[in-house]
Amino acid sequence: MQCRAGCGACCIAPSISSPIPGMPEGKPAGVRCVQLDARNLCRLFGSPERPEVCSRFVADVQVCGETREQALHLLGEWERLTAA
């Protein structure tokens, strides 16, 4: 699937353990990344400062669902399952 530009759910729901500019410890699950702008686009897109985990993330209907709300829910569930 194509990433829905302006969704941003994968920059909010999951935790990220690698450092992000402005978030040196990474970010907890459910917290909005400081690099996510008001349009829900990544300020670091295309920059070498963007964490590798973000660049590797590929949109997939199994985690992105059909809507932003579904993505927030599915990614949150995935986080809970893998954090155990």
Ligand code: SF4
């Ligand atoms: S959750 Fe999926 S659709 Fe939404 S921004 Fe991330 S990759 Fe794109």
Ligand code: SF4
């Ligand atoms: S650095 Fe960019 S892609 Fe990664 S979580 Fe933050 S806003 Fe999203």
